[in-house]
Amino acid sequence: MVLSLSLEVHSLKFTLSFFLGQDHIDLAAAVQDKLGKQDYFDVVAFTHADDDHVHGASEFFHLDHAKKYQGTGRVKINELWVPAAIIVEEGLENDARIIQAEARYRLRNGQGIRVFSRPDRLRDWFTEENIPLADREHLITDAGLLIPGFTKSGQGVEFFVHSPFAERLDGELVDRNDCSLVVQATFQSNSYETRLILSADTTCEILSDMVEVTKYHENEARLGWDIFKLPHHCSYHSLSEEKGEDITEPIPEVKWLFEQGARGGIIVSTSDPIPSHGDDTQPPHRQAANYYRQVADTIKGQFKVTMEHPTPTNPAPLVITIDDSGATIKKSITMGSVAVTSVRAPRAG
């Protein structure tokens, strides 16, 4: 299972497409289809290095660091976004190792990359590479800052970084969640703003700390949302350490976070269909889904599961448009039903 989210900007209208590659969907083909003739992405972000978030990347993308990952049909990456862990972590395997090699190559060369962490987190790596940190500092974005190159007045969207972040414990800065990239995107369409939170695979403990740090800096508005891409495929661990019998009750700061949803907001679970019973170890967890349904009901919004959309038997990319009407999930009957129009109904009598 590999998740891909693509964002397109057409004048003042934005389109988000959530793809979940699995048995029913050829992810590479679906993303390629969305690209059309274009052979590059402006930005590709790997939120973290877990296999379900990087699997297949080395076969799909044109990677600058080795000729074997180049050639016709591969999709180029103008700017690669990674959390610091992808640079410094040891022992990565398979596609995660290849993406790490690409990220390190770009960081050494000083172009086509943005790394997320406090710059000091990368000091040792730069020392080993004999590169002065000051020469690459402009490619590193810390939590609490906007990502350079995107503005609401220019591209119509800005990105505020929440994680990786550092906390001060006993007078020392301690890096938290340096494995995972969490951002809030704010889209501007005329005078209307629509906010999206992308939360990677973040646990409740980290989300709680993230909320506390954000409140401390009086940046509460940066946790408001109209669309929330749920953390960790609807795992209860992102809400609480207690799963609950039928519903997961979130810990206080996480509860606060989910109360920041605007009316009509959309909660997206990038996951398999929600099981109706049982207690699976792996997400999605029905107890967590029940909490998210409750949140959606409260804000008169929608809770959508990618592999249930539009139906569990015929899932297709979940497409959300953003314009003056806010966020709208595209729901066309013609999608995936071409054959229907050519089938005649049985005759009466």
Next chain:
Amino acid sequence: MDTYLSVQGEAITSEELRIPKAREVVYALQLDAIPFVRLVECRRLPESSHAEVIVFDVEVELGQRQIHDIHQYERLAAIFDRNDTTSPEVLALRADFPRVPHLNLRKDELPRSLCLFEEPYSELKLRWTATAFLERIRVCFVE
């Protein structure tokens, strides 16, 4: 929880439907390949008309900021004329369904009757399909 207006007539199974267009719509509603619609029930109106009624739910493509109070799920009733001389009438069954711009005039205010097409039915029926009919209903909520 939404409250729905009741539909008159005798409840029948989908196999008991006799009006071709009603059968086509039920067939389309029961196809797993068509998302965002769900069959609720079928009914036949009394002796005088023999019209048949298909009750179904639609999932609306709903923007976050709305002008009218349209819900994500709306329950509708489509009434099919036995002789196919008039366009199937589509009624919104939610008791507090709002007064939207495109409504047909009726003797009773509720249920509200959705105005779906501008063309005369004599022209429309030449290219009428159940799938297009269902999609037209869903699209009218976002116009």
